[in-house]
Structure formats: C-alpha cells, structure tokens
Amino acid sequence: MMSSVKVECVVKESCLIGEGPVWEESEQTLLFVDIAGQKIHRWSPTTNHIQSMETGAMVGFAVPRRSGGYVAAAGRSIVAVDWSSRTTSRLLEVDQEKPKNRLNDGKVDPTGRLLAGTMALEERPAVLERKQGALYSVTSDLSVTKHFDQVDISNGLDWSPDEKVFFYIDSLALSVDAFDYDTHTGDMSNRRVVYRMAEGEGLPDGMTVDVDGRLWVACYSAGRVICIDPETGVRLQSVSLPVMKTTSCCFGGPDYSDLYVTSASLGLDQSESRQQPLAGATFRVTGLGVKGRPSNSFAG
Ligand SMILES: O=C(O)[C@H](O)[C@@H](O)[C@H](O)[C@H](O)CO
Numbered sequence: 046m047m048s049s050v051k052v053e054c055v056v057k058e059s060c061l062i063g064e065g066p067v068w069e070e071s072e073q074t075l076l077f078v079d080i081a082g083q084k085i086h087r088w089s090p091t092t093n094h095i096q097s098m099e100t101g102a103m104v105g106f107a108v109p110r111r112s113g114g115y116v117a118a119a120g121r122s123i124v125a126v127d128w129s130s131r132t133t134s135r136l137l138e139v140d141q142e143k144p145k146n147r148l149n150d151g152k153v154d155p156t157g158r159l160l161a162g163t164m165a166l167e168e169r170p171a172v173l174e175r176k177q178g179a180l181y182s183v184t185s186d187l188s189v190t191k192h193f194d195q196v197d198i199s200n201g202l203d204w205s206p207d208e209k210v211f212f213y214i215d216s217l218a219l220s221v222d223a224f225d226y227d228t229h230t231g232d233m234s235n236r237r238v239v240y241r242m243a244e245g246e247g248l249p250d251g252m253t254v255d256v257d258g259r260l261w262v263a264c265y266s267a268g269r270v271i272c273i274d275p276e277t278g279v280r281l282q283s284v285s286l287p288v289m290k291t292t293s294c295c296f297g298g299p300d301y302s303d304l305y306v307t308s309a310s311l312g313l314d315q316s317e318s319r320q321q322p323l324a325g326a327t328f329r330v331t332g333l334g335v336k337g338r339p340s341n342s343f344a345g
C-alpha cells in the first residue's frame with residue numbers, strides 16, 4: 046500500500062504562505078489562502094483553473110459560509126467574503142488590545158461554530174513575540190468566546206469523528222494537543238498532549254482528521270505530512286514532499302481520498318529556493334488508502 050503513494054504538484058501558483066486548504070464539495074474545488082500574499086484562491090482539479098481575490102490584509106484562513114460565500118480572517122478581523130464581487134465586509138474583530146496580532150488558522154466545528162486563533166506578527170517565520178495569541182470561537186449570532194490565551198502560534202485544528210475531542214496545535218509547543226469538546230456549548234477542557242514532534246519533524250502546523258479519526262499533520266520546515274493515531278500517540282506514516290515548508294492539509298476529491306497539501310516559500314534563502322523550485326505550490330497525495338470528511342460551513 047505504501048508503495049502506491051504518489052505526490053504530485055497540482056497548483057503551480059507559488060504562495061508566500063499557502064495555507065488553510067478546504068475542499069468545497071458543491072463546487073468540487075479546493076479553497077486555500079496565501080497568508081502573506083494576502084490572497085484567497087479557489088482551484089478546480091477538473092478544469093485546472095484558479096480564481097483568486099486580494100484581501101488587502103494578511104489572510105489567516107477562509108472557510109465556506111452556510112448563507113453563501115466565505116468567512117475569512119483579515120488581520121484581526123473576521124470578514125464576510127462575497128466571492129462574486131470579490132469583496133469583503135468586516136463582521137467582528139478580536140485582540141483589540143493587541144494591534145500587532147493577527148488571526149492565523151481557523152476551522153468550523155460540526156455544529157457550524159468557527160474556531161480561530163491568533164499570534165503576534167512574525168519578524169520572520171516562527172520568530173515572534175511569544176505568548177501573545179489566543180483561541181476564539183464564533184457562533185452563528187457572531188458572539189465571540191475566548192477559550193484561552195498564552196498561545197505562541199495558533200495553528201491546526203480539527204475534531205474527532207465522534208465530535209467529542211478537539212485537536213489543536215500551538216506550533217512552538219512542538220506538540221499536538223487534545224481537549225474534551227462539548228459541541229452544544231463549545232466548551233473545551235482537559236487539555237493533554239497526544240503527540241510530541243520527533244527529531245527532524247519540524248514545527249507542527251495545519252492538520253486534518255480522517256474518517257478513522259487519525260491525524261494528518263503538516264510538518265513545517267520538515268517537508269512532510271505525518272499521520273498520528275491519537276489513541277496511542279504512535280506515528281503511523283510519514284509522507285515526504287519536495288518542499289520544506291509544508292503548511293497544512295485537507296482531504297478532497299470526489300470521494301475524499303486525495304490529500305491536498307499547501308506549502309510556503311517565504312523565508313527561504315537563495316540556495317533553498319533554488320533547491321525547492323516548487324516551494325509555495327500545492328500538492329496532491331494519492332494512494333494513501335484512507336478518506337477524509339466533508340468540511341463544515343460557518344453557520345453565521
Ligand atoms: O502558516 C502559519 O500557520 C503561520 O502563519 C506561518 O507563519 C508558519 O506556519 C509559522 O511560521 C510556522 O509555524
């Protein structure tokens with residue numbers, strides 16, 4: 046099975062920080078952002094066309110919205126995105142007392158609640174004022190809850206198939222954590238580590254959970270995505286990519302068996318850039334023999 050795993054570069058468009066891939070089932074397209082490039086991209090595997098829009102601010106993520114369009118993070122603001130007119134309008138702002146912060150990764154829980162975290166602006170990749178970030182949730186009526194602060198780089202998030210566990214990554218902690226999660230209230234408790242990054246695995250960044258409840262974690266600076274069994278903390282698999290700054294991943298394709306992986310080019314020096322001409326591109330991994338789950342849309 047391992048030998049049939051294939052990695053191909055599918056979106057050549059080079060991002061500064063490609064991030065936040067989301068499969069849009071209705072469109073059969075891949076939505077992703079270029080955080081530092083301040084763009085939202087939508088790519089169709091069937092036509093190989095890419096549509097893009099500028100956000101005018103660092104865009105941490107973009108996710109589908111039930112009422113149409115997307116919600117995205119622009120700086121410290123959560124904005125509504127009207128894709129047809131390529132415009133944004135502000136819904137709310139977080140971290141008002143920290144003007145140098147920005148939102149980073151975000152994802153929608155199974156009930157339609159949006160979870161998103163913040164971080165200080167980076168001087169260069171992974172170099173920033175520590176413990177400035179927090180994790181927030183936003184419900185359909187746009188009320189905001191701060192769950193905790195003291196976060197370095199708020200990153201990957203997803204839920205277990207039974208919806209009882211919330212997985213979360215603060216990159217500089219070099220671990221993947223879990224919380225007991227109450228989908229009715231959004232409360233999270235009992236934080237614990239499910240996986241500590243091993244030597245050579247770099248920083249944990251974006252992640253996705255497959256149908257069997259396994260975690261697929263993009264390893265920033267290590268050019269790979271690893272698969273973790275959260276029950277045992279065992280690494281089950283490691284998939285190498287031809288770029289070092291692998292940033293996030295999601296399953297997609299007609300039956301959710303393709304793993305899409307984004308990457309970054311920002312911060313590479315000249316020789317690294319020469320050695321990784323595909324840095325910033327988006328990749329598809331096939332033949333993994335596992336499937337992902339449909340993305341959730343924001344209920345607000
Ligand atoms: O994509 C993100 O989550 C951050 O915005 C990036 O800046 C990097 O991933 C980070 O530097 C390493 O964790």
Ligand SMILES: [Zn+2]
Nearest residue numbers: 150200250251
């Ligand atoms: Zn990230």
